[in-house]
Amino acid sequence: MFHDAETPRPARRGDRPYEFVLKSPASEGGALTGFMLVIEGRITGFADGAAIHCWSESAEHRPTCLYGVSIDRVAFENERGAMLAEWPM
Numbered sequence: 001m002f003h004d005a006e007t008p009r010p011a012r013r014g015d016r017p018y019e020f021v022l023k024s025p026a027s028e029g030g031a032l033t034g035f036m037l038v039i040e041g042r043i044t045g046f047a048d049g050a051a052i053h054c055w056s057e058s059a060e061h062r063p064t065c066l067y068g069v070s071i072d073r074v075a076f077e078n079e080r081g082a083m084l085a086e087w088p089m
Contacts (some may be wrong), residue, residue: 011080018074020085034079041071 045051046068055067075086 007035018085018087020076022084024066034082035079035084036044036074038075039071040073040075044068044070 043051044048050068052065052067054063056063071089073086073088076084078084
């Protein structure tokens with residue numbers, strides 16, 4: 001993640017990972033079958049007014065794109081949609 005100078009200090013995670021550990025109950029027979037990563041926020045754009053910056057090494061390569069966003073919430077949900085962990089920004 002990239003932050004501008006005006007970003008509040010709590011929003012700057014630095015090198016701290018989004019971390020969560022879940023032990024499946026033995027009664028359920030092992031691991032759950034799937035998880036969903038939920039990222040909520042909005043596209044805010046860059047200082048030049050563009051929402052997306054893309055570039056490519058050459059015409060033979062696919063472009064690499066960077067989006068200017070403001071993330072409000074990151075969460076993990078199980079396959080039923082129940083929240084397992086949440087990190088509000």
